[in-house]
Each structure stands twice: as structure tokens, then as C-alpha cells.
Amino acid sequence: MTELGDEDVNDGAAPRVLILVLDPRSHKRSFKRVDGLARHFLDEEGANVDVVTAEPRGWDLLDERARLHMLDKAEARHPLPWLERTVVSRVPRLLVRPLKPLGPVGRFLDRAQTRVSGIVHKRVFLRFYRHVRPLLLMRIVRRCVDRDIDMAEVRRVIVIDYTSVPFAWRLARRYPDLTVTTRQERTLQP
Structure with missing residues (x-):
């Protein structure tokens, strides 16, 4: 009581x-x-x-x-962020990695891939994810x-x-x- x-x-x-x-x-x-x-x-x-x-x-x-x-950690394991990391960063990095030993051209492609992946992540994915999160x-x-x-x-x-x-x-x-x-x-x- x-x-x-x-x-x-x-x-x-x-x-x-x-x-x-x-x-x-x-x-x-x-x-x-x-x-x-x-x-x-x-x-x-x-x-x-x-x-x-x-x-x-x-x-x-x-x-x-x-x-x-x-x-x-549970959020990072969710399929949506995982898929974005894979499509926007990991796969392009794997495609550009064999070209790195080519010298200046390889380094340029590596920097370009990193820059484009960052732009797509910030300007496309994060704008969408802010509403879905x-x-x-x-x-x-x-x-x-x-x-x-x-x-x-x-x-x-x-x-x-x-x-x-x-x-x-x-x-x-x-x-x-x-x-x-x-x-x-x-x-x-x-």
C-alpha cells in the first residue's frame, strides 16, 4: 500500500x-x-x-x-546501411584496387572513386536515410x-x-x- x-x-x-x-x-x-x-x-x-x-x-x-x-551495432548490421556501404564503397574500391599499381593514373582513379563514393553517401544516401532511420x-x-x-x-x-x-x-x-x-x-x- x-x-x-x-x-x-x-x-x-x-x-x-x-x-x-x-x-x-x-x-x-x-x-x-x-x-x-x-x-x-x-x-x-x-x-x-x-x-x-x-x-x-x-x-x-x-x-x-x-x-x-x-x-x-544492431543498426550497422541492418541490411540497408550494409547494402549502401557495399554498393557505394566496397565494390567500387575492389574494382579500382587492381589499377592502383599503374602509377599516377591508378592513384587518380583511387582518389576519384573515394571522392565520388563520399559524395553519393552524403548527398544521396544520408538525405534518404535521415527520413528512414x-x-x-x-x-x-x-x-x-x-x-x-x-x-x-x-x-x-x-x-x-x-x-x-x-x-x-x-x-x-x-x-x-x-x-x-x-x-x-x-x-x-x-
Whole structure:
């Protein structure tokens, strides 16, 4: 029983907060903001904190008590980025490699191939991938959350960036009693 006389749905277990920050590089202060939220919920609210991200670097400041779920390797293994790397970089590099010993012509072709591959990657693929990535990450996060996080213990889901919104929307539909918000309020109350 709680102070208000309601039944405690978690049987006395510590509540869990899920912070979704799939693309923290989209906002300059995301890392500090997530660390501040995690520390508050760990220290003040006594909650367990899970941080889900697709960015492997920049988490040195995060409190070690918070569980960090990294999705960067799963994203790299997905067929879409793998196919782009293969078609745009690897195959052309394999075609140009035998021509390298030809001297200046071989070096010129090698530099041209590298430059063209970079341009296609930046100007074509990344523009397309920017729109597809939230949906791709949504599928990857769903598998991670189903496997690693007990959603019955989660009391609040905080969405930090726009890339996390599709998955948060899906969580809100799947668990209607769960508080899913983009507001970074430091409370467990709905």
C-alpha cells in the first residue's frame, strides 16, 4: 500500500524510468540533459533508469548506475546501411584496387572513386536515410526493449529527440496507462 491508500502495482519494487535518446547528436546538450535526468531519478526518486541510444560515444558522464542500451551495432548490421556501404564503397574500391599499381593514373582513379563514393553517401544516401532511420531504429529498439526491459516496471518514458518519437508513440499505444512524454519533468507522477 502507498501513502494514499492505493495498491502498489510494482509490489514494492523500485519504479523504472526509460529515457529514449536515439540520436543525441541532434541536440548539443542532450548528453548533459540525460545525465541530469538519470541522476535525479536515481538519487531523488529511487528509480532504476534505462537509457536507450544508437550513439556509441559521449556517454562517459552518464551515471554508472543507469543501464545503457546501445543499438549502434544492431543498426550497422541492418541490411540497408550494409547494402549502401557495399554498393557505394566496397565494390567500387575492389574494382579500382587492381589499377592502383599503374602509377599516377591508378592513384587518380583511387582518389576519384573515394571522392565520388563520399559524395553519393552524403548527398544521396544520408538525405534518404535521415527520413528512414527513425522507423528502422523503432524496429531495433522494440526488440531490445522486449528482450532487456520489463515494461511492467516502467512508470515513465522520456523522449529526448525526434528520432525516438515513432517508438515512443508505439509504446504509448501499446501501454495506454504508461506515461510517455517529451517533457523532461523530474517526477514520476503522471
